[in-house]
Amino acid sequence: MLEQVTLSSNDITLEPLTLAHATDLIKACQNGELWKINVTSVPEPDKVIDYINVADSMLDRQAFAVIDEHTGKAIGSTSFHDILPTTKRLEIGYTWYAKSYWRTHVNTTCKLMLLTYIFETLEYQTVGWRTDIDNHRSQQAIERLGAKKDGVIRGNRVRRDGVISDTVMYSVVSSEWVDIKPKLVAKVQSIY
Template sequence: MLEQVTLSSNGIILEPLTLTHTADLVEACQDGELWKINVTSVPEPDNVIDYINVADAMPDRQAFAVIDERTGKAIGSTSFHDILLASKRLEIGYTWYAKSYWRTHVNTTCKLMLLTYIFETLEYQTVGWRTDIDNYRSQQAIERLGVKKDGVIRGNRVRRDGVISDTVMYSIVSSEWADVKPKLATKVQSVY
């Protein structure tokens, strides 16, 4: 596992996800009834404690609560996962925010903080993302980051409704970070 870290920028704090965030995340997932979106991993309000416990128990996942500094409340969650120490690769995922924070500076700020930490502090080589083939909103959000689409893995995930679905994969490598970082920083400044 990676060292636990807290990051902050532009009014957003990423801190290790714990059970102290339960009440806030129950409220956050109800903002838009996000658990009803079939192509996401947002917990049902009654399952937030299980969601946090499962995240904590996964050996290759480091989960964060996303905190709005103005309110002090958790508004969502994001994680490092599929962490491969030997090849210096990990993925960013299990990301969700209360609906009232969609299309704000929050996602770009989080990704800028996480990528800066991954590439400049941890000196990792590759960061990946994955999303359901039918989750167009997520695909657009990932593509706005300026990363590359790697392709589609067919039939490798099961949705909440039991349907077997395809996954769209994206990545960025360390040599591309110098071009991506200023574009992300500009996007954060333009919306914050």
């Protein structure tokens, strides 16, 4: 749906996710045993190739590998998904990074690149995020970006363990971007 792009800033590159990233992503998800976190979409190490193939087959998803330019290795993944060109809305999700990159400049850098591209190049109107109601770490990260909580969708997702759970929805609209962008830029500069 969207043109394939590569974005780069602050020693992080986002490039289209391919099977060439599989070996790196197997190591990345093992860094912290991320697949054991019940409220995330991180694949098990032996399911990384399936994860990439599914991402590639989805018509309304554009998946990226997150590359640490210092090592040249993929350290995680993020995606545009639920892309609605008519209403100029999409979501950012399927985001995860090797645990050693948590609470670094990586997430803020990635979101700054993605949001800049969405609002300033694509000229989309709305960016959304969704997360499990019990994924407080993700909710805090989304809120730190400046997104507003839209509400809770009850009983609409099944966790890895089979439990039906609620989803918390967030969004940023284009008119808010002018205030959010300088804060994200300052935040990246303070932690980079």
